[in-house]
Amino acid sequence: MATDSRPPRFPPHYLEQLIENSPDIVIAVDRSGTIVFYNDGAEKVLGYTAAEILGEKVTKVYPSMAEARRVMAAMRSDEHGGPGKLKNFETTFVDRLGEHIPVAISGSILCDEAGFEIGSIGFAKDLREIRRKDRLATLGEVAVAVCHEINNPLEAIVNQIELLDRFVREVASDERALVEEERIEAVRREVAKIQHAVNRLAELAQGETYQTREYHAGVQMTDLESAEKKRAKTPSPLKGLRVLVVDDDVGVCHSLRDLLREEGCEVIEAHDGIDALRVLDVTPVDIVISDVVMPDLDGYDLYMEVRRRGSTPVILMTGYYYDRDHVIKRSRLQGLQGVLFKKPVDPERLKRLILELTRPENERSAPAA
Incomplete structure (x- = not known):
């Protein structure tokens, strides 16, 4: 055919x-x-x-x-x-x-x-989409270079932390070593966060999909948390707790507020003991987290006032290497159970302590950090 x-x-x-x-x-x-x-x-x-x-x-x-x-x-x-x-x-x-x-x-x-x-x-x-892709490709190359340059000094920092940890255990007294090891562990955690962010940035530079979240009004930022980690998240056992944070250092109050809000807590701030008592007179809370040394009421005085008002648990935070004025010792003699070094705050230890004092049944079933 x-x-x-x-x-x-x-x-x-x-x-x-x-x-x-x-x-x-x-x-x-x-x-x-x-x-x-x-x-x-x-x-x-x-x-x-x-x-x-x-x-x-x-x-x-x-x-x-x-x-x-x-x-x-x-x-x-x-x-x-x-x-x-x-x-x-x-x-x-x-x-x-x-x-x-x-x-x-x-x-x-x-x-x-x-x-x-x-x-x-x-x-x-x-050309808008073409130029956007070109910019993303350029940013990806920059991100990989930045990640490489950050990871090298991070590795050196990690190695120095290990050497410092050994030195502290060898030369410090048991009480001082406890404080310094908490500080070292806090540095380790923060370095790990930086490493996670850097590695996640390198993954995104290779073309992995990502989401954005609000940085502040009208400005978005890349969410570096992986989708797998988000899916694996379980509700915090602290969710729903109302926490009163008392410290004359506003920076400490804000850092604890941000940490606890991430866990789903409602946080009320007070910047001295008198202010804290005013809050307690009108608002029920699940737990009080207070500084030891404050200008009006110290930690012991505030603890005793809280006890007079009911059975609300209290955690006292101290940044000193010793119990100046025996505030913690006197408070413990009156039944205080929660003590925490706050410089720096150990987030996992703080969360475990809050859980132990407010929801002990959850604390027993929670996985170890």
């Missing part, structure tokens, strides 16, 4: 349909610069309907007359594809809302059968 080797014949309007349906911007103008053709792609990108734009001057889609003339001059020169042609010439369009859109135009001057110029047509590609 013979086959027809002739090229297919397309209907006269076939090419016009292809151009009309192109996702790129296609605009044709006559010799006076009046728009005579405007396709669906142009409507989607620029926002004008054909009814709004046909018959308007092409300068309507440019930021200025000078820019429109620059494009036409490039089309007439022989530097951008040859005289009467334009290839991937970058310029800017302005959409219906006034947004400036970077585009690359390819086009040509149109002539009639006699060779007289009758207008021009341009095919413009929206």
Whole structure:
């Protein structure tokens, strides 16, 4: 059976349909610069309907007359594809809302059968997504380099921490070693957080999907927590507790507030003992976490006042290497169970202590940190 080797014949309007349906911007103008053709792609990108734009001057889609003339001059020169042609010439369009859109135009001057110029047509590609991907690729390369540069000193810090830990155990008294080892462990945890963030950033630089979260009003930031970790999260056993934090150091109050809110606690702050008593007189709380040394009431005085008001558990925090003024000793003699070194605060130990004093049944079933 013979086959027809002739090229297919397309209907006269076939090419016009292809151009009309192109996702790129296609605009044709006559010799006076009046728009005579405007396709669906142009409507989607620029926002004008054909009814709004046909018959308007092409300068309507440019930021200025000078820019429109620059494009036409490039089309007439022989530097951008040859005289009467334009290839991937970058310029800017302005959409219906006034947004400036970077585009690359390819086009040509149109002539009639006699060779007289009758207008021009341009095919413009929206460059925003391409440039966004280029920026992301560049940021990815920068992120990998930054991760490498951060990981090297982090490794040195980890090694020095191990040496410091051995030194403390060898030369410090048992009481001093306890305090210093808590500090060292706190440094280890913070270094581990930095390592996690750096490694997660390196994963994102390789193209892994990510989410964003609000940094502050109107500003988003990349959420470096992995999706697997989020799925594995279980509700905190501290969720729903109302905690009163008492410290004359506002920075300590804020850090404890942020830590406990992450666990789902409601946190009330007081910056001295008198202020704490005012809170307790009007608001029931599940636990009080207080500094030992404060200007009006010290930790012992506040503990005794809390005891007079009921059975609310109290944790006293101290940053001293010894029990100055015997506040903790006197409080323990009166039944105090919770004591914590606060410089720095050990988050896991604090959470375990809160759980032990408020929900002992959960503390027994909670996994060890």
